[in-house]
Amino acid sequence: MTALALLVRWAHLASSVVLAGTFVLLLLAGRAARPTAQRWERDALALARICVLAALVAGLGALAVQTALLEGRAQAALDPQAIGRVLGATRFGSVWIVRQGLLALLAAFLLLPVSAVSGADHMALRLHCALLGVLALGVTSWAGHAGAVEPAPLLAAHVDGLHLVAVAAWIGGLLPLARLLGMAGRAEGADARPFAVLAARRFSALALACVIVIVATGAWNAWNQVGGIPALVGTPYGRLLILKLALLGPILLLAAINRRRLIPALAGDAETVGRPAMLRLRASVRIEMLLALAMLALVAWMAVTPPGRHVQPTWPFAVRLSWEATASLPGARLRVLIGGLLLLLGGLAVAAGMLGARRRAALATAAGAVTFAAIAAVPPLVVDAYPTTYRGSSVPYHALSIATGADLYARACVSCHEARAHDVTGANVARHTAGDLFWWLTHGIPGTRMPGFGARLSEEARWDLVNFLRASSAAEQAGTLGPVVDPSRARIVAPDFSYAVGPSPAHSLRELRGRRLVLLVLFTLPESRPRIAQIARAYEALVVMGAEVIAVPMRPTRDIIKRLGADPRIFFPVVTEGAPEIVRTYGLFRSADGRPPHVEFLIDREGYLRARLTPAPGSTPGLSPLLAELQRLNEEPQTAAPPDEHVH
Amino acid sequence: MVLADLALLIGVGFGYLWWGVEASRVREELLAEKARPAATEWTARGVVRAVLPEMNVLVLTHEDIAGFMPAMTMGFRAESPKVYRGIGVGDEVRFTLKGSGSNVAITAIEKLQ
Amino acid sequence: MVMAARGRPSSEIPPRLALCIGLLVLAALPAGVEAHAVLVRSAPEARASVRVPPRRAQLWFSERLEPAYSTMSVWNDRTKVDSGDAEVSREDARQLSVALPPLDRGVYVVKYHVLSVDGHVAEGGYSFTVKGEAGRK
Numbered sequence: 001m002t003a004l005a006l007l008v009r010w011a012h013l014a015s016s017v018v019l020a021g022t023f024v025l026l027l028l029a030g031r032a033a034r035p036t037a038q039r040w041e042r043d044a045l046a047l048a049r050i051c052v053l054a055a056l057v058a059g060l061g062a063l064a065v066q067t068a069l070l071e072g073r074a075q076a077a078l079d080p081q082a083i084g085r086v087l088g089a090t091r092f093g094s095v096w097i098v099r100q101g102l103l104a105l106l107a108a109f110l111l112l113p114v115s116a117v118s119g120a121d122h123m124a125l126r127l128h129c130a131l132l133g134v135l136a137l138g139v140t141s142w143a144g145h146a147g148a149v150e151p152a153p154l155l156a157a158h159v160d161g162l163h164l165v166a167v168a169a170w171i172g173g174l175l176p177l178a179r180l181l182g183m184a185g186r187a188e189g190a191d192a193r194p195f196a197v198l199a200a201r202r203f204s205a206l207a208l209a210c211v212i213v214i215v216a217t218g219a220w221n222a223w224n225q226v227g228g229i230p231a232l233v234g235t236p237y238g239r240l241l242i243l244k245l246a247l248l249g250p251i252l253l254l255a256a257i258n259r260r261r262l263i264p265a266l267a268g269d270a271e272t273v274g275r276p277a278m279l280r281l282r283a284s285v286r287i288e289m290l291l292a293l294a295m296l297a298l299v300a301w302m303a304v305t306p307p308g309r310h311v312q313p314t315w316p317f318a319v320r321l322s323w324e325a326t327a328s329l330p331g332a333r334l335r336v337l338i339g340g341l342l343l344l345l346g347g348l349a350v351a352a353g354m355l356g357a358r359r360r361a362a363l364a365t366a367a368g369a370v371t372f373a374a375i376a377a378v379p380p381l382v383v384d385a386y387p388t389t390y391r392g393s394s395v396p397y398h399a400l401s402i403a404t405g406a407d408l409y410a411r412a413c414v415s416c417h418e419a420r421a422h423d424v425t426g427a428n429v430a431r432h433t434a435g436d437l438f439w440w441l442t443h444g445i446p447g448t449r450m451p452g453f454g455a456r457l458s459e460e461a462r463w464d465l466v467n468f469l470r471a472s473s474a475a476e477q478a479g480t481l482g483p484v485v486d487p488s489r490a491r492i493v494a495p496d497f498s499y500a501v502g503p504s505p506a507h508s509l510r511e512l513r514g515r516r517l518v519l520l521v522l523f524t525l526p527e528s529r530p531r532i533a534q535i536a537r538a539y540e541a542l543v544v545m546g547a548e549v550i551a552v553p554m555r556p557t558r559d560i561i562k563r564l565g566a567d568p569r570i571f572f573p574v575v576t577e578g579a580p581e582i583v584r585t586y587g588l589f590r591s592a593d594g595r596p597p598h599v600e601f602l603i604d605r606e607g608y609l610r611a612r613l614t615p616a617p618g619s620t621p622g623l624s625p626l627l628a629e630l631q632r633l634n635e636e637p638q639t640a641a642p643p644d645e646h647v648h
Numbered sequence: 649m650v651l652a653d654l655a656l657l658i659g660v661g662f663g664y665l666w667w668g669v670e671a672s673r674v675r676e677e678l679l680a681e682k683a684r685p686a687a688t689e690w691t692a693r694g695v696v697r698a699v700l701p702e703m704n705v706l707v708l709t710h711e712d713i714a715g716f717m718p719a720m721t722m723g724f725r726a727e728s729p730k731v732y733r734g735i736g737v738g739d740e741v742r743f744t745l746k747g748s749g750s751n752v753a754i755t756a757i758e759k760l761q
Numbered sequence: 762m763v764m765a766a767r768g769r770p771s772s773e774i775p776p777r778l779a780l781c782i783g784l785l786v787l788a789a790l791p792a793g794v795e796a797h798a799v800l801v802r803s804a805p806e807a808r809a810s811v812r813v814p815p816r817r818a819q820l821w822f823s824e825r826l827e828p829a830y831s832t833m834s835v836w837n838d839r840t841k842v843d844s845g846d847a848e849v850s851r852e853d854a855r856q857l858s859v860a861l862p863p864l865d866r867g868v869y870v871v872k873y874h875v876l877s878v879d880g881h882v883a884e885g886g887y888s889f890t891v892k893g894e895a896g897r898k
Contacts, residue, residue, distance in 0.1 A: 066880060070830050089829030092880045124653075148798075148824040148879035150855070306881070310799050310823065400808060460808075498806055502695025502740045503760065503813040504711040504719045506804060561695060562738025569698040571707065571721050576695075577812055693813075712816060 002304070005069070008061040009300035014293055015054035016140075019106075020133035020165070021172015022048045027126045028173075028206060029180070029199035036192035040183050044176045045110065048129070052107045055136070059100050066092055095143035102136040134165050145307050149224050156224055163217035170210035171296075173203055174289035181282035185275055193278070197266045200281065204259050211252065225307035230390035234313025237305045240298055247295045254288045312391045315435075320385035321378070322431075332380035339377020346370040386439035393434050395463040397470065399497035399578070399585040405468025406584060408461055416449065437466045471495055475588040481612040483625065485632050491608040494518075494601070495585050499550060500577035502561070507573075509550075510607065516548040517633055518603040519626070522586060524554045525563055528598045531615055536570045538623045545630040550575065552582045554597055602626075604633050690716050690745045693760065696737055697721060706732055706754060708743065716745070716752075727753045735759070798877035799823040800885055801855075807887035814864035814891045818843070818871050822883075825854035830876035833859050837869050854878075864891050 022044055032038045064077035067086045076082040087093035109129050138161035146160030147153050177200065183189045184196035222241060232238035258281060265277035323336075346369030353362025395401045409417075441462045444452035453462060474492050481492070500506040512518055519542065523532055535542070535549055542549060549572035553560045556579035564570055575582065589609065590599050602611040611629055694710030700723070709721040724745065726732050731754055735741065744756040802821040805811055818835050828849040835843040847859040857875060872886040 069882065070876060085829060090827045090876065090880070091878045143878070143880055145879050148877050150824060153825070153878075304881075398806070400806065404808075498804075498809065500811075500813065501709045501721075503693035504695070504709055505813075505815055505817075506806075506809070506811065507719075508802070508804075508806070510802065559738055561697070562736070564738070566698065566737040569707070571697055573709070573721075 005065045005304060006297075006300055008058055008065055009303055010297050011054060012058035012062055013300055014296050015051045015058060016133070016137045017164075017168045017172040017296065018175055019048055019051035019055060019172065020130065020137050020168035021170070021174070022051065022176045023126060023130035023133050024169045024206070025173035025176050025199065025203060027123070027130050028202040029195065031122060032192075032195060034191040034195065036183055036189040037180075037195040040176075040180045040192065043179060043183075047176060047179075049107075049110050052103055052110060056100065056103050056107065059096065059103070063087070063096055091147065092143045095139055098139050099136050102132050102139070106132040106136065134168065137168050138162075138165050140164070144303055145225055146221065156221075159217050159220050163214060163221060166210040166213040166217065170207045170214070171289070171292040173206075174285050174292060177203055178282050178285040178289060181278050181285065185278040185282060190275075193275075196278065200263055200266065204263050207255060208259065211255070225309060227309040230313040230315060231308030231311070233317075234315050234390060235306075235308040235311040237302060237308040237311065238313070240302045240305060241308075244295055244298045244302070247291055247298065251288050251291050251295070254284050254291075258284055258288075312394075314387045314391075315385050315389045316387075317385060319382045320389060321381040322383045323381065335380050336377045339373045339375075342369050342373035342376065346373060386436060388435040388439045388442075389433050391435040391438065393438075393463045393466060395460055395467060397467050397493065397495055399495055399581040401464045401467045402471045402495055402588075403581040403584040404461070405464035405466070405471075406588075408457070408465050409468055412453065412457070413465075434466050434470060437469055438462055441465055467495075471585060471588055478589050478609060478612065479591070481589075481609065483611055483613045483629070485602070485610045485629050485636075487636060489610075491606075494520075494603045494607055494609045496607075497582045497585065498578050499552070499573060499575040499582065501573045502576055506577060509603070512548055513607045514605055517546050517605060517630055518601075519547055519549045520582075520586065520601040520603060521549060521551045522554050522583060522590075522597075522599050522601075523551060524597045525560075527596075529564075531598065532564065532570070533568050534623060536568045536572070539570075539572055541623075541627065542630070545627060546634055547630050548572065552579050552586075554579075554583050554587075556580055556583075602629055602633070604636075606638060687746065687748045688715070689755075690714070691742065692745070693740070693742050696735055696739045696741060698723075698737060699732060699735065701729065704729060706735070706743075706757075708741070710743075713745065725753045726757075727755045731755065731757055798826065798875055798881070798883045800873070800883075803871070803887065805889040808889065810890040810892055812892045815861060817858050817860050819856060819858040820871070820873055821853075822855045822857070822875060822877070824877040824879065826857060827876040827878060828854075830882075831857055831874070833857055833871060833873040833875075835859060835861060835869055835871050837864075837867050842869065866891050 026041070026044055029037075029041075032041045063083060063086065067079070067083050068074050068077040070076075070086055070090075071079075071082045087097060106129055109125060109132070112125065141147065141160035141164055142157045144157075144160065146156040149156035180192070180196050180199060184192040226232050226235075226238050226241060232241065262277055262281040262284060266281070346366045349362050349366035349369060353366060440450060440452075441457070442452055442454040444450050457465070477490065478492050481489075494509065496508055496510050498506045498508040509518065519535075521528075521532070521535065532551065535551075539549060551570075551572060552575045556576070557563065558576060560576060561570075561574050564574060586599075586601065589601065589612065591612075591614065596614060596616060598615065600613040600615070601609055602613070604610045610633065613626065690713045692710050692713045694708035696706060697709055698707040700707070704726050705723045706726055707721065707723045710719060712719050724743075727746075735757060740760040741757050742760055743754050743758075745752045746755045747753055799822065800820060801823050804817075804819045805815050818833070820833060826849045831847075831849055833843075833847045834841055834845075842862065842864065844860040844862060847857060850856040850858065857873065868888055868890050870886055870888045872884075874882065874884045876882050
């Protein structure tokens with residue numbers, strides 16, 4: 001099934017690309033006057049007819065395959081009702097109808113007797129066919145990965161469509177161009193040589209423009225769909241992209257040779273001049289074309305592979321480079337900086353060499369500088385890495401998970417590690433990825449007493465432990481967090497939690513992200529009563545300042561709202577569901593001695609912990625310091641990116 | 649060729665006009681649908697946050713009221729003071745709302761459990 | 762490659778070679794056809810233990826869904842308990858939800874099978890627990 005789907009996609013893509021490219025080349029070449037050129041024109045139109053037929057048939061095949069896939073049974077591919085449902089109710093169907101319609105129209109144009117139409121209409125016909133071909137290809141991007149990019153699918157689809165169109169204009173024209181060069185390169189085709197030379201020159205200019213568009217849009221697409229080095233080298237999609245780029249390299253090399261050596265060699269007035277060059281160019285174009293067809297197969301494969309951004313990468317190397325790792329080594333950062341400077345100098349030398357006359361000397365200097373840079377800078381940056389190093393947690397960074405992890409830690413880890421996880425977190429957690437911790441928890445650390453828990457704890461439980469360790473480490477960082485927002489401080493992610501008031505449905509902290517500042521109040525009764533009353537009276541002002549208050553009892557009881565009483569009136573959420581996990585998690589973020597029990601956290605709109613307020617018991621300081629901090633957060637431009645969204 | 653283009657253009661133009669007319673008709677129908685008043689009854693659960701007898705209002709943190717409003721903390725007028733006799737802050741309740749548009753009132757309320 | 766084309770260009774060898782390389786490259790790759798739309802958030806949350814039974818189960822995905830081929834169900838020990846009217850939200854096509862009748866205490870499993878707009882199917886599930894209310898009607 002997969003093989004069939006791939007084949008259909010490839011046929012679909014390749015025929016569409018060649019179709020659009022053929023008409024673009026026909027447009028570029030202009031009207032043929034001599035017999036050989038006219039013969040080529042007829043051949044090109046025949047090729048276009050084959051391609052449009054192939055594209056229509058492959059379209060039918062793609063529809064059948066998609067229907068079978070969606071209905072979950074192979075017979076559905078021939079069931080008219082199922083096909084109708086796919087056509088009528090999915091984006092794939094809408095795009096399919098538009099595309100097949102455009103292709104059918106193009107096919108109708110191709111059936112027109114070409115010789116019968118006059119000069120201006122002749123070119124208009126070509127233009128129509130080219131536009132239809134390009135549109136039929138471009139619309140497919142709306143039904144692909146690009147059309148699903150959030151939050152701006154329309155933009156992504158347009159960029160991807162442009163990418164496809166540029167590919168078609170360049171790659172798609174190679175096949176008919178090779179044919180033209182072949183025909184004109186023969187002794188009997190000499191009359192078509194000026195025509196062929198002109199077509200090749202114009203094509204070459206267009207190809208250069210296309211390459212620029214392809215590289216720019218391709219880089220943008222890659223950022224959208226892959227998003228980073230780990231996903232590039234660690235996911236099937238990323239590896240396919242590397243292969244695709246590896247194929248693109250030789251194609252570009254050939255294109256450059258064509259442009260800089262072979263096409264200038266075509267110059268000359270006599271009909272015999274340029275013939276060997278023409279045949280050489282044809283051979284080069286053919287190889288280019290075959291490589292391009294192989295590349296289109298990779299593209300078809302990528303279209304059925306989940307984009308790297310949505311997949312957990314498997315890091316293939318035993319080491320990685322990490323700037324954070326240099327923090328603990330004295331002098332390491334200096335080495336790295338010197339190395340970086342050398343690298344920069346090397347780059348400058350390369351640039352100078354390209355421009356200046358003494359290329360070899362400049363390149364040798366550059367090579368030396370780069371080598372020294374590598375020797376100086378790389379070793380301190382290298383740290384051990386594992387296959388899971390860049391995996392994100394499959395369990396969200398949530399109070400539920402952290403509380404579960406805390407229990408697991410108390411059961412499984414405390415016998416060797418300290419109760420508050422200091423010896424684990426202090427040195428390690430901040431400087432390693434969650435994936436590193438997961439690997440050690442699963443496989444142990446060779447050469448130490450740390451055993452692997454892969455057989456004893458479920459994957460979920462191991463991620464719970466990782467989340468607990470991350471929270472503990474973050475809590476250590478929060479040790480110095482005070483009542484005043486410090487914009488220069490490293491951001492601490494506020495663990496997500498869910499809460500409910502009475503029988504209403506549960507909400508989560510994350511729902512407030514981007515909308516409200518949050519004052520999270522952990523309180524005890526009766527000690528916190530004056531402070532709660534103060535916040536309750538000022539609630540209106542706090543709401544106007546863009547804040548929501550969430551009050552969490554540290555000793556949860558079901559009648560906590562009743563116990564808080566009717567006066568003053570409290571309208572902010574007082575949590576009756578989910579409080580134990582919140583207290584467990586945010587309890588980590590209290591000062592080390594846990595005194596006083598009442599503590600308040602200020603969480604900004606991006607979901608980071610920004611201040612910790614500990615009003616002394618009994619005393620009730622005015623609310624103006626709190627309001628000042630809220631105002632400070634309101635005036636702050638959004639600088640930090642919100643914490644990772646994905647729950648893989 | 650030029651004639652064909654002209655025909656195509658006219659066709660697309662008519663299609664666009666028709667679509668515009670159709671879309672505005674559908675929108676009007678939808679608006680009419682929404683504006684139609686009807687006295688409806690809803691039942692939902694919530695927790696009492698405040699009782700304001702001087703205004704005859706109960707403030708409730710309630711769940712989704714299907715077809716009326718999403719979950720929130722909100723004040724509702726009671727049909728009569730009798731409705732909330734014996735109800736206090738912190739009680740989890742099931743309540744019935746009756747009315748249309750913004751004119752709704754609590755007609756019944758009972759403690760859960 | 763430029764040299765090879767002198768005289769009659771021998772098109773037999775390089776194209777085949779290129780094709781073989783292409784096919785080899787393709788064959789060497791693992792086929793990984795799996796989920797494209799990723800579950801980002803859910804209510805009730807996975808593994809949550811709630812006192813008040815939820816009226817709806819809601820899922821949020823990373824990509825927009827096709828309503829016709831996206832469905833979800835809630836199960837209690839092999840019995841389907843949801844109302845069967847799972848629907849993609851009209852305001853946010855990334856959200857799928859289903860209404861639930863009053864649930865008794867117990868463990869419930871949410872399963873989903875969705876099609877994202879890029880034409881790929883994703884499946885998955887998770888469980889939550891209703892702790893139950895004493896004397897609930």
